[in-house]
Amino acid sequence: MIGVDWGTTRLRAFRIGRDGGIRERRVVSRGILSVSDGRFAEALREEIGPWLAAGEDRVLLSGMIGSRQGWKEAPYVHCPAGAADLAAGLTDIAFDWAKVKVVPGVSGNDDAGVAEVMRGEETEVIGVLTDFEGGGLACLPGTHSKWARVEGGRIVSFTTHMTGETYAALRGSTILGRMMRDGPTDGAPFEAGVRRSGQPGGLLHHIFGVRAETLAGRLIDSDAGAYLSGILIGHEVRAGLAHASGAVVHVIGAPELTLLYAQAIAACGGFPERHDGEAAARGLALIGAEAKWN
Numbered sequence: 001m002i003g004v005d006w007g008t009t010r011l012r013a014f015r016i017g018r019d020g021g022i023r024e025r026r027v028v029s030r031g032i033l034s035v036s037d038g039r040f041a042e043a044l045r046e047e048i049g050p051w052l053a054a055g056e057d058r059v060l061l062s063g064m065i066g067s068r069q070g071w072k073e074a075p076y077v078h079c080p081a082g083a084a085d086l087a088a089g090l091t092d093i094a095f096d097w098a099k100v101k102v103v104p105g106v107s108g109n110d111d112a113g114v115a116e117v118m119r120g121e122e123t124e125v126i127g128v129l130t131d132f133e134g135g136g137l138a139c140l141p142g143t144h145s146k147w148a149r150v151e152g153g154r155i156v157s158f159t160t161h162m163t164g165e166t167y168a169a170l171r172g173s174t175i176l177g178r179m180m181r182d183g184p185t186d187g188a189p190f191e192a193g194v195r196r197s198g199q200p201g202g203l204l205h206h207i208f209g210v211r212a213e214t215l216a217g218r219l220i221d222s223d224a225g226a227y228l229s230g231i232l233i234g235h236e237v238r239a240g241l242a243h244a245s246g247a248v249v250h251v252i253g254a255p256e257l258t259l260l261y262a263q264a265i266a267a268c269g270g271f272p273e274r275h276d277g278e279a280a281a282r283g284l285a286l287i288g289a290e291a292k293w294n
Contacts, residue, residue: 001058002048002098003284006065007031007120011043014281015051016288022281024051032070040071041095052097059095060288062103062280063120066091076107076117082154083126083283087290099293103284110159120280121146122155124252127283128275129153131250138250139240139272141233141261143168147240161236167229170207176228179214183222185229186260193230194264197238206231229260237264245269252279 005012009031015024026047035043045052048059066074074091089104105119121140125148128138135151143165148158171177183189196206210228213219219227241247249265251258252275262272 001060001285001288002051002056003281003288004044004048004059004061004065005063005120005123005280005284006061006070007063008033011047012280013048013051014284015056016281016285020282020285020289022278025281032064032067038071040065044095044100045097057098058288058293059098059100060090060103060284060291061093061100062123062284062287066102066105067119072102074102074104076105076119079106079108079158080151080154080156081106081122082152083129083286084290085154086122086126086287087292090287090291101291101293103287106155106158108155108157110157116158116160118146118148118158118160121148123283123287124279125150125155125283126286127279127281128250128252129286131273131275136250137240137244137247138252139237139261139265140252141257142253145236159240161239163232163236167232170228171225176207176210176224179211179221180224180228181222183220183225185226185256186263187226189219189223189226190230190260191263191267193227193232194234194237194267195230196227197231197234198268203231203235206235230264233260233264234268237261237268237270241265241268241270247271248273250275253277 001016003014011030013026014022017023065071072093077089090101093100106122108116125138132150138148140146145161145163148155248271251261251272258274265272
């Protein structure tokens with residue numbers, strides 16, 4: 001089987017053996033936004049053509065490729081959702097060279113009843129379910145970070161935090177960005193930001209403090225970005241741990257980002273366990289094993 005994690009900016013393809021192991025992989029900067037005129041079939045064939053020629057005839061796609069902006073929208077599966085539930089909700093796509101199916105996203109509600117959605121992250125959570133002994137908490141940091149609660153092998157609830165996008169917007173489009181220079185992303189400034197997130201005043205007040213501390217000469221401009229990052233990630237982590245103090249948190253994603261989150265989670269009283277970027281491939285393998293391909 002071929003598994004493809006096809007997001008907004010990147011495509012990751014995996015050739016997966018019958019035992020679920022990854023035999024080959026391919027990563028390219030060819031997300032859905034870079035495919036013009038809806039030519040997704042051509043783009044897919046160009047990226048996995050050699051594997052198709054070698055006899056692979058089953059392709060499972062996950063991520064934003066199944067969104068309204070992607071190849072074909074795959075309706076959400078409502079929580080609770082596990083591998084079997086996602087497999088039952090797969091959407092077929094016409095493709096001349098193989099059988100292609102798209103993993104549905106997952107929908108739910110937060111504690112106040114406000115709608116929540118994820119698309120792509122559910123596959124990564126499924127990929128680390130073997131590390132959850134009956135249940136647990138997963139954090140998937142990124143542009144729109146997800147915190148998911150897993151019970152009995154299924155995602156039962158989750159929340160989304162626009163941490164990465166907020167950082168980019170504040171740094172790129174506000175007065176804060178004018179006084180920042182490139183510098184380290186971690187270290188003492190990041191740790192100070194995480195500590196600040198636990199003090200009174202609230203997020204908006206804490207954000208302005210980045211400017212005020214710099215003007216006061218207590219924060220140098222090359223450290224301001226890390227300090228701001230610590231504030232934002234700290235607030236996210238504290239919200240994620242609000243009902244799970246002292247919990248083990250499975251942090252899934254790119255190493256440089258999971259490292260920052262692991263530091264923040266530990267500082268806020270949680271116990272982080274980092275997972276590599278192969279979670280999506282393992283999740284695709286598990287979902288594909290449950291799918292009906294005939």
